[in-house]
Amino acid sequence: MSLQISDQAPDFKLYSSDLTEVSLSAFKGKKVIIHFFPMAFTGVCTEQLCAMRDNFSFYDGINAQVLGISVDSPFSLAKFKEVQGYQFPLLSDFNKDVSEAYSAFYPEFAFGLKGVSKRAAFVVDEEGKIAYAEVLENAGELPDFKAIDDVLKA
Numbered sequence: 525m526s527l528q529i530s531d532q533a534p535d536f537k538l539y540s541s542d543l544t545e546v547s548l549s550a551f552k553g554k555k556v557i558i559h560f561f562p563m564a565f566t567g568v569c570t571e572q573l574c575a576m577r578d579n580f581s582f583y584d585g586i587n588a589q590v591l592g593i594s595v596d597s598p599f600s601l602a603k604f605k606e607v608q609g610y611q612f613p614l615l616s617d618f619n620k621d622v623s624e625a626y627s628a629f630y631p632e633f634a635f636g637l638k639g640v641s642k643r644a645a646f647v648v649d650e651e652g653k654i655a656y657a658e659v660l661e662n663a664g665e666l667p668d669f670k671a672i673d674d675v676l677k678a
Contacts, residue, residue: 526627527657533648534625538593538615541602546591546613553650555588555676560628560644562663564596564604564614572643572666573610579669580611588676593617594641617641628659643667647675 527533533556537547548556559576561569576583576590583590590612594601601614615622620639623629628644645667647656656675658667 526659527646527654529654529657531654533646533652533654534622535652536617536622536625538617538622539598540613540615541598541605542613543598546615548648549652551589551648552652555586555650555655556648557583557588557590557672557676558626558644558646558648559590559592559667560623560626560641560659561592561594562630562633562640562643564594564600565607568643568664568666569594570608573614574608575666575669576612577608577610579673582673583676584611586676591615593622595620595623595639626659630663634663645672647672 535549537545540546561572573592592614595617598616605614617623623641628642630640632638633640642659643663644659649655
């Protein structure tokens, strides 16, 4: 079942690209923007995360935490982060538990690949509740960045 506005966001602990464990609950008291993306180093995924990178001063200025999540390994994510200069953590959902908990999961993706994160965006408020939820069925589309920013400004 899809997460709805005001639902409690599922907590998680995932390893980041720098091999540290990151939990959602560690950011209680901050707004958190979670971007799920199918695969590192692909065109639309790079565009999605670069939009967050290029607008990072806005998020940092309102004390909001950006997180990127995919099923890539932490090692692939480390190289992706380095190459693109992302200022925010990239988290490995290699076991696919978090993608499934957020209903952001393709059991079967392109090229016969199984178990890939859908492109999705969530805003979690300071109390850990979902303030914005967008899960895209078409991996070629981007989240609505203006809608995300509007929720963050509210």
